[in-house]
Amino acid sequence: MQDLDILVVDDEPHIARALNFVLKKEGFNVETATDGDAALASIRQHRPRIVFLDLILPKRSGMEVCKAVKNDPYLRKTHIIILTCKGQELDREQSMATGANEFITKPFSPREVVARVRTLLATG
Amino acid sequence: MNRRRLTFLFCVALLAIILLCRMTGDALSPFRFLYYPLIVYFSLHLGNRFLFLAGTGYAFLFGLLFAHHLPADASLASHTGELVSLPLAALACGYVAHTIRREQERYDNAIATFHSLSDAIKHKNMNLQTALDALSEAHARLQEYDSKKTDFLANVSHELRTPLSSIRSYSEILLSYDDIDRETGKEFTKIINEESERLTDLVNELLDLIRIESGKVELHLSPVRPAELIEEGTRLILPMAKTKGLALVVEECRDLPVVQGDRNQLLQVLVNLLNNAVKFTTAGTITVEACRDGDGVRFAVTDTGEGIFPEEKELIFDEFYRIAGAPASRPKGSGLGLAISRKIVEYHCGRIWVDSTVGKGSTFYFYIPVAAAKTEHVAEEDTSWSGETSVSHRPVLVLSEFMATRQVLRKKLEQLGYRTMGADTIERAVRIVGGMRPGLIICDVAENWSDFSELAKLARSLNVQMILVSLFAVRNGIDPRIILHGYLSRPFDTYEITLKFASAFHPKDRIMLISSDKDECRTLQVLLGAEGYDIQVFADATTAVRACAASLPAGVVIGSFGKATLDAIVTGIKDDPKTEHIPLFLIIGAPLDRHIRTLTAVGGRPKDADGLYQLYGEIEKTYQRSIGEL
Numbered sequence: 002m003q004d005l006d007i008l009v010v011d012d013e014p015h016i017a018r019a020l021n022f023v024l025k026k027e028g029f030n031v032e033t034a035t036d037g038d039a040a041l042a043s044i045r046q047h048r049p050r051i052v053f054l055d056l057i058l059p060k061r062s063g064m065e066v067c068k069a070v071k072n073d074p075y076l077r078k079t080h081i082i083i084l085t086c087k088g089q090e091l092d093r094e095q096s097m098a099t100g101a102n103e104f105i106t107k108p109f110s111p112r113e114v115v116a117r118v119r120t121l122l123a124t125g
Numbered sequence: 126m127n128r129r130r131l132t133f134l135f136c137v138a139l140l141a142i143i144l145l146c147r148m149t150g151d152a153l154s155p156f157r158f159l160y161y162p163l164i165v166y167f168s169l170h171l172g173n174r175f176l177f178l179a180g181t182g183y184a185f186l187f188g189l190l191f192a193h194h195l196p197a198d199a200s201l202a203s204h205t206g207e208l209v210s211l212p213l214a215a216l217a218c219g220y221v222a223h224t225i226r227r228e229q230e231r232y233d234n235a236i237a238t239f240h241s242l243s244d245a246i247k248h249k250n251m252n253l254q255t256a257l258d259a260l261s262e263a264h265a266r267l268q269e270y271d272s273k274k275t276d277f278l279a280n281v282s283h284e285l286r287t288p289l290s291s292i293r294s295y296s297e298i299l300l301s302y303d304d305i306d307r308e309t310g311k312e313f314t315k316i317i318n319e320e321s322e323r324l325t326d327l328v329n330e331l332l333d334l335i336r337i338e339s340g341k342v343e344l345h346l347s348p349v350r351p352a353e354l355i356e357e358g359t360r361l362i363l364p365m366a367k368t369k370g371l372a373l374v375v376e377e378c379r380d381l382p383v384v385q386g387d388r389n390q391l392l393q394v395l396v397n398l399l400n401n402a403v404k405f406t407t408a409g410t411i412t413v414e415a416c417r418d419g420d421g422v423r424f425a426v427t428d429t430g431e432g433i434f435p436e437e438k439e440l441i442f443d444e445f446y447r448i449a450g451a452p453a454s455r456p457k458g459s460g461l462g463l464a465i466s467r468k469i470v471e472y473h474c475g476r477i478w479v480d481s482t483v484g485k486g487s488t489f490y491f492y493i494p495v496a497a498a499k500t501e502h503v504a505e506e507d508t509s510w511s512g513e514t515s516v517s518h519r520p521v522l523v524l525s526e527f528m529a530t531r532q533v534l535r536k537k538l539e540q541l542g543y544r545t546m547g548a549d550t551i552e553r554a555v556r557i558v559g560g561m562r563p564g565l566i567i568c569d570v571a572e573n574w575s576d577f578s579e580l581a582k583l584a585r586s587l588n589v590q591m592i593l594v595s596l597f598a599v600r601n602g603i604d605p606r607i608i609l610h611g612y613l614s615r616p617f618d619t620y621e622i623t624l625k626f627a628s629a630f631h632p633k634d635r636i637m638l639i640s641s642d643k644d645e646c647r648t649l650q651v652l653l654g655a656e657g658y659d660i661q662v663f664a665d666a667t668t669a670v671r672a673c674a675a676s677l678p679a680g681v682v683i684g685s686f687g688k689a690t691l692d693a694i695v696t697g698i699k700d701d702p703k704t705e706h707i708p709l710f711l712i713i714g715a716p717l718d719r720h721i722r723t724l725t726a727v728g729g730r731p732k733d734a735d736g737l738y739q740l741y742g743e744i745e746k747t748y749q750r751s752i753g754e755l
Binding site (some may be wrong): 013015016020022023026036045057086106107109110111112 | 282283286287289290291292294295297298302303320604744
């Protein structure tokens, strides 16, 4: 069963921490991961409903993690929000093609992220 | 064969036939038919009027000589037909021969026109090909540049957004929640502060890099003492090393030479390396040293950090390159420090590299040659320099207006082990030579450089040798022959010209002067006229080349023309077997002396640079001489 609301994956510790902080503050169940392998292991173990995923990650890129999740019938329903600095159109198209659900470009507003998560979790 | 001789031959042949007929049966001799091929052959060569002459001549001779020798049993009537038909047939043969001859002439004309046209096309084609090569080369470079720029912008965007994200997130968090405890609040403020510092550093380094890349950096050269540089560098970095608990050791060789360089920029390189060493080392010692290395100084910064993988030793000097798979906890820089350092070192004609063992630490080296000005150390060391070290250090400056020429020469020279630099204008060359003393200047004088003498003067004052090259287009591809006999320098020196001409020409020889510059013409006309030469002046290139083939002068002097015209004149004269041996002199706008003593002019399309072996031989020799004179 799902025991986790949200997983935040980012190799920049400051950014992971900021997201972790605001989401915890809003009462969500949050975990963080700093590389692709750890992210995939955590997704398989905790089955989070939402994953914030950076594209540039050590060991396994965000794109690969996204593909692995979307190809797994048990994990397919995980809502993946791509979180990246590269504001290029190509990245957006590629990540959408691998099955990502949303795309947020850094720098982002934590408040907006919280609002988005709230609606997502409320609608189920 | 001329006409008179042919007519004479015809008469002899006709006489021989008559004699032959006379001996073998007169009018009925089978040899009488020999007349037909005879008349056909000579009509072909002697033309229309000859026909009537030959036809009537035959009838007359035949009638006169053979009529009364008819055999007794033949009636005159039976031979009247032959008497009339033979000359008529002869006339017909002659007419046919004449027609053939006329057609032959037309055909010859057409062939000649065709050849000259196809030559012209071939030449045009060759020029187009050369232009196309240059264009596609330029295109490829632009494309490469463009994709580099795109990558650079993507990287810059990424590097700017990362600290910006942190700043925005934490400031918004601090503004949104009132219930954050004091400790956490302070921590967040600290993150904002650190990240804005990182952003500032990044912007500064970015600006540095852009400034260096755009070539706007001027080196403020002054004598720099390596010991002072190290002292100041360590003083700046010491507080940072102390906070991390690292020891900073300075090991210094004695008797280091003073290098010629931009003090601030060299300091930036050293501080950069020290900064990296401190940043990426958790425990141990940072060692700085400077040693004498050949004709320069080698600085070394050694750390006891994590080390660098062999495959990354080159890559780390690229912009925004980060060690692959580095853990998130690893300190982050802008990724520009080493790229900037490399640029600065290269501006000083030096080299930067790294030696490293993973897990044990790295040593970053940079080598700066003792540059432009003479120092006592250099004078002492003169004799001990081996050819090899000097070849790799002082760059060869290639000056040509044409990118293709520059690239071909530079590529070839680099293959031969030289460091090279390029310049497309005299102004740029003067700036480069002023900033640093190159080992040799190769100057393509195919284009008439108007203020070439300024560069020559500067090169002379720095004791730098120059090689003048004229690369002409030659139709048959590779052609390494030397095609210019020499240069005449302007302003004209009577002594120099007299000396050069006396060895090449006899008095009263006809010299052709091709120049569109009236002053140049008048001066040379007077100068050479006084020496007793017969001067022929032409202002237009095409007319001159044609006249050259017609009058075959003893020598040709070519004045100030653009590259295309110059090419046309030189190839026009050298491609015609009648005129190819004629010595050519090119007028150039600078006085010549021992610093510009190697004057080589080589033909061949710049593309076929491998064929220019003589040129490379000259370069090698002159480079060694130039270095030796330091």
